[in-house]
Amino acid sequence: MDAKNLDLSAQQDFVISRIFDAPREKVWRAWTDREELMKWFGPKGSSIPHAKLDLRPGGIFHYAMRTQDGHELWGKWVFREIIAPVKLVVISSFSDAQGGITRHPMSANWPLETLSTTTFEEQDGKTKLTIRWASWNATDSERETFAGARSSMQQGWGGTFEQLAAYLAKS
Secondary structure (H helix, E strand, O other): OOHHHOOOHHHHOEEEEEEEOOOHHHHHHHHHOHHHHHHHOOOOOOEEEEEEEOOOOOOEEEEEEEOOOOOEEEEEEEEEEEEOOOEEEEEEEEEOOOOOEEOEOOEOOOOOEEEEEEEEEEEOOEEEEEEEEEEEOOOHHHHHHHHOOHHHHHHHHHHHHHHHHHHHHHO
16 A cells, blocks of 8 residues: 555644643543633643633533733633543634634644543552544645644643643642
8 A cells, every 4th residue: 555545644643641640530620620720721821811611522611821922812622522530532623702613823724623532541649641632624734734733732732731730739
């Protein structure tokens, strides 16, 4: 089989893991409780000034993220699968204040939607959190853009994980 006929979708998934020094239930709660998410979610230096959360299949997490320079970005998760405290599957997108799906403000070819599977694995009182992230309902160009953004995704999720680790350490 030649290369252009191979299914590269699994190879284009972005996967990142980190072990947190906290029990799985505590990490799960930090990831699924509105008030807790507002205290840590996002890259370093960002804040969440607005959020609503309806944690059920078909429910949403709709939030505004304020960057260090004061710019506001909106995002939305639509929950597809929830297995507490083991797994969350969401369709993630950039959004507007009304909850509509919008384009990435800095990348016109970013997929309108992405599929994110987050798993929470208990490991001797600590928690291994793994995110598997992929483009969803994307064009070839959007899939290529997503696949080419690994270093910025690594940086963004790395900063988000730093904020979660700091939050868990003090809560």
